[in-house]
Amino acid sequence: xxxxxxxxxxxxxxxxxxxxxxxxxxxxxxxxxxxxxxxxxxxxxxxxxxxxxxxxxxxxxxxxxxxxxxxxxxxxxxxxxxxxxxxxxxxxxxxxxxxxxxxxxxxxxxxxxxxxxxxxxxxxxxxxxxxxxxxxxxxxxxxxxxxxxxxxxxxxxxxxxxxxxxxxxxxxxxxxxxxxxx
Numbered sequence: 254x255x256x257x258x259x260x261x262x263x264x265x266x267x268x269x270x271x272x273x274x275x276x277x278x279x280x281x282x283x284x285x286x287x288x289x290x291x292x293x294x295x296x297x298x299x300x301x302x303x304x305x306x307x308x309x310x311x312x313x314x315x316x317x318x319x320x321x322x323x324x325x326x327x328x329x330x331x332x333x334x335x336x337x338x339x340x341x342x343x344x345x346x347x348x349x350x351x352x353x354x355x356x357x358x359x360x361x362x363x364x365x366x367x368x369x370x371x372x373x374x375x376x377x378x379x380x381x382x383x384x385x386x387x388x389x390x391x392x393x394x395x396x397x398x399x400x401x402x403x404x405x406x407x408x409x410x411x412x413x414x415x416x417x418x419x420x421x422x423x424x425x426x427x428x429x430x431x432x433x434x435x
Contacts, residue, residue: 255359255368255370255402256359256360256368258290258291258359258370259287259288259289259290259291260289260290260291260292260293260404260425261284261287261289261291261292261293261318262292262293262294262295262425262427263280263284263292263293263294263295263298264294264295264296264297264327264408264426264427264428265295265296265297265327265427265428266280266297266298266299267297267298267299267300267329268298268299268300268301268306268309268310269299269300269301269305269306270300270301273309274308274309274310274311274312277309277310277311277312277313278312280312281312281313281315281316284316285315285316285317289318289319290318290319290320290359291318291319291320291321291322291323291357291372292316292317292318292321292322292323293322293323293324293325293372293406293425294313294322294323294324294325294347295325295327295406295407295408295425295426295427296324296325296326296327296328296329296330296377296408296427296428297327297328297329297330297408297427297428298310298324298327298329298330298338298342299329299330299333299338300329300332300333301333302333302334302337303334303337303338303341306333307341310341310342310345311345313342313345313346313347314345314346314347316346316347320357320359321348321355321357322346322347322348323347323348323349323350323355323372323374323406324342324347324348324349324350324374325349325350325351325374325375325376325377325406325407325408326338326339326349326351326376326377326380326386326408327377327408327409327427327428328377328378328379328380328408328409328428330377331377331379331380331382331383331386335380335383335386336385339351349374350372350373350374350375350393350406351374351375351376351386352374352375352376352387352388352389352390352392352393353373353374353392353393354371354372354373354374354393354394354397354403355371355372356369356370356371356372356401357369357370357371357372369398369401370401370402370403370404371394371397371398371401371402371403371404372403372404372406373390373393373394373397373403373404373405373406373421374393374405374406374407375388375389375390375393375405375406375407375412376388376389377408377409378407378408378409378411378412379409388407388412390405390407390412390415390416390419391419393405394419394420394421399420402422402423403420403421403422403423404421404422404423404424404425405421405423405424405425406424406425406426407424407425407426408426408427408428409426409427409428410424410426410428410429412424412426413426
């Protein structure tokens with residue numbers, strides 16, 4: 254049996270003119286209090302450039318999770334200097350996943366074998382308009398062991414059909430601001 258995994262998802266904060274550092278600080282405190290095994294940020298974190306909002310999102314450096322904090326781009330990062338944001342979030346200890354996957358070791362089964370989970374992330378669905386960007390789920394999943402479960406981070410839920418066809422077990426998305434069912 255696979256162990257329970259507590260994932261805290263943050264999506265569509267749109268830190269900018271109305272949501273500022275104080276809100277981010279409270280959010281980080283709330284998420285950390287959950288004791289999540291994994292924290293994922295599924296895009297549209299900001300509505301502005303690093304020069305304007307870098308200090309506003311600085312509290313994200315305090316996010317804590319046993320298996321790490323990960324990020325995928327949303328469409329709004331592309332309006333706000335995406336490459337600068339990717340570098341800035343990395344400096345805060347938030348790991349961007351750009352059409353790639355990481356394997357997380359969640360512990361061991363009773364026989365001592367490792368319990369592994371793949372976490373994949375793709376660029377925003379419409380990011381191919383920007384040089385060097387574009388969602389590429391086959392690349393993110395290339396070479397993975399299909400016996401391992403895989404969780405996909407994709408800002409827009411539009412990736413679900415391809416994800417299902419490629420054997421993704423769970424997709425976490427944002428973008429819709431009103432909930433979603435698939």
